[in-house]
Amino acid sequence: MKHLLFAILSLSLSISASAAICNQHLVKGTPNNSDQILCRDGYAAGYNYQNKVSNWVAYHITKESVNAFYKRSNSFRTDKDLPPAFRATSSDYSKSGYDRGHLAPSGTMDFSQVAMQQSFLMSNMAPQLPGFNRGGWKGLEEKVREWANTYNELYVVSGPIWDGNETYIGNGVYIPHRFYKVILDPTANDAIAFILPHRKISSSELPSFITTVDEVEQVTQLDFFSALPDSVENDIEAQTWNMW
């Protein structure tokens, strides 16, 4: 009986702990329910069973979190929290010509060893061309870490844009034609958004991909920052933060 009570207590504690972790990243709103929401220390993800890639990953970062770092593990792991039929695996990507590109970046999730390791779950990956992943995509995330230093605290949501005629690698991992990133400064209530074409891009091209949160919502059918008061949400989503 003691053991049973202990088991129930631990289970409820672990459930409330993971809900609390999700709450931290989703406090400004959940973009949509997707097929399954995954809660990690460094980010929350809305996973797409059909495409085997997350529709969105959301992460709250601070000046402190981006300035702490653990050594990159490079240990990519299948996400066992997903039903087996819908899991992407490293072998899907192997010899495909595409990188296992992080949606929530390792370099931003490395404030603890656990958070860094969780960034290597395959549910946080999308097929990305090397010239994209190691070029402009990486450059934009470096910019995000700089902005976290400048503005103290940010909410970021990032993911693929699906247009319905993608091809796939391996056992059905779909290749996005475009990717988005939306960034909110909760202190000043300012936002900026990017839509990046999935091709080789350099960091110097990034300013040409700036757009509004409204535009990203239109092409993804997601709803960002819905927990903000409507007037604030409408205002920030229609303009671009002059931060570049």
Next chain:
DNA sequence: TTTGTTGT
């Protein structure tokens, strides 16, 4: 590289 990967 306080980063991002693949292939041997």
